[in-house]
Ligand code: MF3
Ligand code: CO
């Protein structure tokens with residue numbers, strides 16, 4: 001009998017393919033990083049992502065990715081302020097005080113790396129307290145969840161850790177409509193990785209050889225969201241409050257989680273915004 005999820009347990013060779021994909025994706029985020037500043041348009045960031053990816057012989061997974069609303073038109077997502085996720089790069093110019101999530105996914109030799117960071121735009125004095133707090137909260141949620149998971153643990157450990165931390169320290173909204181996901185030769189695959197516990201996540205486990213993302217989205221107010229009716233992609237907070245997100249691609253090994261998308265230049269575990 002084939003056990004559930006058996007087909008997504010990676011061999012050692014497959015794990016190395018995922019490591020290479022994660023490494024390239026993280027390098028790409030470091031390439032974009034210096035440009036994420038006031039005055040840049042989000043489509044200029046997209047062009048950097050697109051060109052660097054193609055120049056290295058890889059594929060931007062977002063470009064043409066099929067959703068309910070048709071194909072995603074750009075090579076990455078940039079989600080500013082009240083945009084929770086799936087922001088489409090365009091003519092908007094980042095300005096001091098904005099928070100902007102840059103979410104990159106690359107296909108390297110058939111395997112996917114997926115990660116995001118939220119950037120505080122401008123000088124420290126430009127940033128509102130709420131902007132700093134939602135960003136810190138989302139960042140802490142990601143690393144606390146990674147620290148909490150162990151080989152064979154229930155996926156619900158992630159949601160339990162995040163809910164406990166957010167309720168104790170902030171009372172922010174934790175988005176439950178959009179979730180982390182299994183990842184490998186497909187961009188999105190089973191299992192779902194919800195950031196609040198769900199019935200299914202109490203049953204599913206993180207076995208060695210599984211690759212998945214953790215990508216908590218934290219809102220200053222309500223967790224509820226609305227999809228833009230015109231473009232069919234952009235997801236905003238219903239109340240217009242800010243939203244922040246961080247994401248890593250993770251391999252569960254026999255010894256514990258291995259983060260595959262660690263950057264050279266980005267914030268590391270324990271970072272204070
Ligand atoms: N990168 C997002 C994720 O973390 C998905 C973006 S899909 C797109 O799963 F089509 F909007 F690009
Ligand atoms: Co993802």
Ligand code: CO
Nearest residue numbers: 103114115247
């Ligand atoms: Co992503």
